[in-house]
Amino acid sequence: MVRRLALSHSGGHLVVRGAPSDDLDNGGEDERSRDFVRSLERGLAIIRVFNADRPSMTVSEIAHEAGLTRAAVRRFLLTLSELGYVHTRNNRYELTPQVLELGYSYLSALSFPDIALPTLEKLVAQTSEASEGSILDRGDVVYVVRVPGPALMTISVNVGARRPAHSTAMGRVLLANLPAPELEHYLSTYELTPSTPRTITDHKEFRAELRKVREEGYALVNQELEEGLVAVAVPVRDRMGRARAAINLSTHIGRKSVEEMRALVPVVQEAAAEIELGLSHSLNWAD
Numbered sequence: 001m002v003r004r005l006a007l008s009h010s011g012g013h014l015v016v017r018g019a020p021s022d023d024l025d026n027g028g029e030d031e032r033s034r035d036f037v038r039s040l041e042r043g044l045a046i047i048r049v050f051n052a053d054r055p056s057m058t059v060s061e062i063a064h065e066a067g068l069t070r071a072a073v074r075r076f077l078l079t080l081s082e083l084g085y086v087h088t089r090n091n092r093y094e095l096t097p098q099v100l101e102l103g104y105s106y107l108s109a110l111s112f113p114d115i116a117l118p119t120l121e122k123l124v125a126q127t128s129e130a131s132e133g134s135i136l137d138r139g140d141v142v143y144v145v146r147v148p149g150p151a152l153m154t155i156s157v158n159v160g161a162r163r164p165a166h167s168t169a170m171g172r173v174l175l176a177n178l179p180a181p182e183l184e185h186y187l188s189t190y191e192l193t194p195s196t197p198r199t200i201t202d203h204k205e206f207r208a209e210l211r212k213v214r215e216e217g218y219a220l221v222n223q224e225l226e227e228g229l230v231a232v233a234v235p236v237r238d239r240m241g242r243a244r245a246a247i248n249l250s251t252h253i254g255r256k257s258v259e260e261m262r263a264l265v266p267v268v269q270e271a272a273a274e275i276e277l278g279l280s281h282s283l284n285w286a287d
Contacts, residue, residue, distance in 0.1 A: 042068060046076050047085065047099060056092045103160055112236070112245050113145040113159075115278040120147045120247065123271045127264055129251040131271075132157070133236070135244070136174040139190035141165050144245075151255060166206060167195045169221040169233035170246035176213040177235055177243035183210070199224040218265045220258065228252050232261050234272045239280055247272055 049065040050057065057065070063073045077093055080086045084098045112133065120131040130149035134141040140162040157163065165171025165186075175183060192201040200206045213219045218234045225231075231250035235243035249268055251261065 042066070042072065043076050043080065046073065046080065047095065047102075050095050056089075056094045058092055062093065100160065111279060112275075116145050116236070116245075116247065116275045117147070119271050119274045119278075120145060123147075123247075123249065123267065124149055127249055127267060129249045129256070129264075131247060131249050132170070133245055133247045134168075134170045134174075135246075136165060136171065136178075137162070139165055139186065141168050141171040141174065141246070149251070151252070163225060164190075164193060164195060166190070166192050167199045167221070167225045169219040169231040169250075170248050172210060172213050172219040172221065173233045173235045173246045174243055176210040176219070195225050196223055196227055198222065218269070220262055220265075222258050223253065228254065230256065230258055230261050232265050232268060234265065234268050236272050236275050236279070238276075247275065 045066045045068070046062060049062055054061070054065070059070050059073050059077065062068075062077070063070045066073065068076075077086060077088075081088065085096060086093050087096055088094075112135070116133045120133065123131045124147045128150055130151075131147050132143050133145040134143050136142075143157055143159055143161045143163075146157065146159055163171070165175055175186060178186065187203060187207075192199070192203065192206055194201050200209060218232055220230075220232045222230050229250060230253050231248045233246050233248035236245040236247060238244050247268060249261065249264055
């Protein structure tokens, strides 16, 4: 009997583990839908094991990370290669840029990036600092829009990148506004892994920080995601008052102090209000 693969969250990436099996088309177990396609799940599992720490892997390494046999992995890699999603070099496999198309359809369907972009451009011009917009996805924030600042020192992140929600200003804004059951699920599911020595990792301290964010309406993170990086963030709400996204300003501590960044919160809040007004007419934002 084939064991169901377990999805676990590690370092901001989903990793699929389970008992190796060559049964590529098993319809699933009782808890799965009768129409569940296990081979598709495993093909996606192979794509998911690649990340910034593992951009290139051998068949054996992929099999270990995905919880599949080498024979099964070879067949999936052959298919993914013919479809243009992976390529091989010196017996090591890498993802190709075509993988980005899998997420582009979702991102392009969001009205938030399109509507937020011109506002963030004005915000950057006004403050001379970088600005980003993100949404919450499980334990991470996903950057869906970004306008770099004019400074040479800036955060190394691109649209589509994921960062741990607990160590980012935007992530804390979104977590602080979750309904209580969803926040409890987050806290019981994801570890508060340190990104720097300053990252809050104690649950009691983190809960207190989220209460403060909820009360004050913004989050300020001082070098908890990256050394030298300071950011302030505010929520972007829908017509029902739900925090559906967040925007921020980020800079290097050498450019602006923590208090100087805190003083920019009203400017960021004005930008969020402008974005909310534009989104109020969006069907994608109304549900």
